Amino acid sequence: MTNKVREQVKSTLAKRYAAERRFRLFGLVSVMIGLAFLCLMMFTIISKGLPAFTQSYIQLSVNFDLEELEISDVNNEEAVQYADYDSVLKQALYDAFPDVSGRKAKKQFRRFLSSGAGYRVSKQVANNLDWFNTTQDIWVLAGDEVNLFMKGYIRADMPENERQLNDQQMAWLATLKEEGKLKKRFNTAFFQYGDSREPELAGILGALKGSLLTVFVTLLLSFPIGVAAAVYLEEFAPSNWFSDVIEVNINNLAAVPSIVYGLLGLAIFINFFELPRSAPLVGGLVLTLMTLPTIIISSRSALKAVPPSIREAALGLGASKMQVVFHHVVPLAMPGMLTGTIIGMAQALGETAPLLMIGMVAFVVEVPQGITDPATVLPVQIFLWADSPERGFEEKTAAAIMVLLVFLITMNSLAVYLRKQFERRW
Amino acid sequence: MKKIVLMVATALTTLFTAGTSVAAESRDYIYIVGSSTVYPFATVVAEKFGRSTKFKTPKIESTGSGGGLKLFCSGKGAKHPDVTNASRRIKQSEVEKCAKNGIKDIVEVLIGYDGIVMANAKGASSFSLSRKDIYMALAKMVPGKDGKLVANPNKTWKDVNSALPNTKIEVLGPPPSSGTRDAFNELALEGGARKFKDINTLRGLKDGDELKALMAKLGVSSKIYEQIKAKKGKVSGKDIVKVIGRSMREDGHYVEAGENDNLIVQKLVANPNALGIFGFSFLDENRDKVQGTVIDAISPEFETIADGSYPVSRPLYFYAKKAHVGVIPGMKEYLGAFVSKKAMGEDGYLVDKGMIPLGSSEYKAVKAAVEGLIPLKL
Structure with missing residues (x-):
């Protein structure tokens, strides 16, 4: 009798062990599938998101001429805050390329600087009132296209009509980059500002x-x-x-x-x-x-x-x-x-x-x-x-x-x- | 325990009093609602306005044109929006609703135009369609061989027009709640339907025997007639053509891809056989991924939309309450900033964002109307 039970246990033992191994394997596989999806998700998010923590800046020698900025009183906070810094920044950009002239050529520079660059500079100026009537080398926030160029989303090997920068603009940017005047820096502004419609200005x-x-x-x-x-x-x-x-x-x-x-x-x-x-x-x-x-x-x-x-x-x-x-x-x-x-x-x-x-x-x-x-x-x-x-x-x-x-x-x-x-x- | 109860009670009361006291006071920022098509333009103006003046940046909610006008017309005062954006003109019924709630003077501002484009993935062969082709490919009911309307039998582009490729009709576009969809249905689908002589004649007819005879000839079911009659009390050929012309087919050839135009672009890249429908600014930003479809021999370009030759474009508006000017700080300045040459002009920054600017005479008229705060008359 006991022999018979033993016999039966022995004959089914392998099968029961196999079932248990199978079950463990299934469990492991499902955990692995879950992990794989998680890794994939994290990988895509992080690889896409990491570049956002750096931002492109252009170094310019900006002349903060009070007359040019139409500021009569340096101690008038409002006048200092709302002065037209964009125009002096633009002038500084033209000065960086002295051999480029003509209205049409200059127009190509239009989107090199962010539309919020002047605003950001105004905040810096408010803390450095001694900048007025001097020329300062400062890093100025670049526009979205320049940023895309720096991060490799706009490349020279793409056909010209399919990218947002033309060959001339690409060449200028390449020169700036070689001279070390175009750099990616850590994007602290991302953690300092609210939303914006310009990607380079938007903060969280x-x-x-x-x-x-x-x-x-x-x-x-x-x-x-x-x-x-x-x-x-x-x-x-x-x-x-x-x-x-x-x-x-x-x-x-x-x-x-x-x-x-x-x-x-x-x-x-x-x-x-x-x-x-x-x-x-x-x-x-x-x-x-x-x-x-x-x-x-x-x-x-x-x-x-x-x-x-x-x-x-x-x-x-x-x-x-x-x-x-x-x-x-x-x-x-x-x-x-x-x-x-x-x-x-x-x-x-x-x-x-x-x-x-x-x-x-x-x-x-x-x-x-x-x-x-x-x-x-x-x-x-x-x-x-x-x-x-x-x-x-x-x-x-x-x-x-x-x-x-x-x-x-x-x-x-x-x-x-x-x-x-x-x-x-x- | 008592302490906890006390703490919770004080927290609750402070929360509520803080809330109600603010609500009772007036706002110190402009509150804007409305169309998701105008949203990308209005937000840019608002942001620049907030940065370059001492006023706060306006708050903008994207509610859709209809939803925005509903909120806008719900009343006067700080609780209600000051401005609503719309990708269509305000309707008579909406003006009446506004008037009923005490909003008499509305300033209408036409800001520019937006093109609606069809596009497919770069690398696939580009399409050239007529509006008639679009109607034949996407409408729910199309004229069959005998001229009577039948449920759309066309499965491939070749069925629509023998000059087109033999691929399955697959178009991704926005859902019915979208203003883009409304405009596309009206301009492209109905525009195409009107290329059929009978449908175009029907459109000009008033209720009567002639209308009924033509309906019978076209095989329009009398149900449509009854439905319009029940809803509006009277029937005109125009209403019937609206139903025939603007109904999108629902058998899987038109796929509703949600309001997110970026998503449609991504899906087009993944599926080179599909066409997508979205706003011109998305085509402009994604030129490396998708190519525009030529419609009626005109390709969707900035210039063709601006001069009106591209057939599928629509006007963009915003509406402001005159009574709020001077009450909400910055209202007049915001209106001024929006219609300034820097923003709306031919070289303005809104143009960089993909808006198609007004012609110079139109622009002058709009600017004058805003400066004088001339109220709208329909």
Whole structure:
């Protein structure tokens, strides 16, 4: 008898081992496929986005002649700020090529300098008032085409009618490059300015700050409300049909498409409460509505996971219901609640659809200073840049995705850290 | 615990009071909505305006022409937009809606023109189509052999016109919500339909026996007649031709590729047999990737759109509320900056962005109207 069982085990053993090996292999393969896609995605984003962190500059000897700039009083801040620096920069560019003359030839220089170059120079000048009436060698922001040339998107071997720079312009740029007067430098401006319609001027700070403010409002509202609701439903609410209805509704709301919350926000916060459109305040309120179900559900399951023996022990020692919950159960459930909140926040950070309805998909140049200023958020910025016709925005889009990913990774690591801090074993 | 509750309560009240107090006050920046076609031009003006004056940079939302006019006409005051961009002219019904909400004086500004182009990947053979070909290739209903309208049977370009290559008709373009699509349907499709004598005659007819006889000859179903009658109360040949001429086929030969024109360009590069429909500025920026299709023997170039010979181009407008001038800081200056020679002129920076400028007499008239803030009369 035992022999027979042994026989049977022996005969099927190889088959069972094979099945297990196969299963492990399948698992490994699926993990590998996932990893491969992730690597591919990261590779394309990073390889496309990295060039955006450098920007081309042209070195020019600029003569800041007060008469030329039509500034009569150097101490008049407004006059210094709004003077026509573009014309002196243009003159400096012509001077760099003394043998080029004629209106038509000079016109070819038109897009070498960025249309915002004068504006950037005006900021430098404001800090260096002693530059006036002297000639300074400064690095001036180059235009988009020059930038594309420096990064190899416009090459000499392309047919002339298919590139945005003609042979003459390419030759001039090559000369500048040889003389060391055309260089790529780290693009600090990308982190200092808001959106722009010129790729070389566009920065991420406006959207980054908009995202921070929006997520801040969301966190401030959704965490306390979500946790309070979860604690009440889990620990205090009587179990009757009313609680059941609420539970079903919360589960349903978690699956409602986010655009619906945008419509709700438009109707309530903007049309009824008359809060300002495009503001992080309204964005935060809408995203609060969206993330609340997620936070409540995960907080409730965290509370459920606290062993009943802890509650019973506390009650047995004479603690009131309130003391049991707030001294013992909630602190133990905190890591789980935090995880749920961070997941909700990450979801809110990546959301665009509801923000469309409340006007956050907008062209906002100024960096928002508070929660009622017009603002956009990072995913919206990515969407807007991806939709722009200028070629230079391709790399900006990828760079913005990188910034968003860094933001997300920071948030998630913070969550892991906080969870480790609060974690307790029982 | 009490502390937490207190904290949350104060946070909530500060948030709301901060919000409402700001909403009640007036704005210190200009608020612009409207067409996604005008958006790339308006944003450039707005940015330069913010940089070169002491006023704040205007905020611009891209809502589409119709959506923009709806917001624009919803009322006066700081809550509502000051300016709306449009890639078509304002309609009578919209002017009436505006008037009902207290907006009497609207300043209309024609800023320039935009060409709509068809293009395919560089390297594939370039196309030369007539508007009639476009209609025959893309319309839902086309005249069959006996002259009666049938569901579009054409599968390849050769079916449309024997001079064209024997490849499958595959056109990528924007969805119906897009202004580009509206304009393309009107100018290219309906323009092509009108090349058929019967359809063109039908367009000139008023409701009556003649109209019904021609409808029967063309095989137009009476359903279309009934639908228009139910909606508008009366029927004209023009309305019927609008339905026949502007309906895009839905059997897979026209593919809706979303509002993102960059995406269409990318798809064209991947699929050399397909044609795409988008704005001229995208063709101009992507000359190394795609080539424009010649329409009615005119190729889509800056010059041909500017002089009006390229058949598929449309005017771009923006509308401003006269009542907001002097109330919202910078309104008059923004209007002035937009119509300045530096921006809208023949050598202006908007031209660099792909806009087709106005002729000089048109430009002078527009500039005068803006300087005098002359309200629109339809």
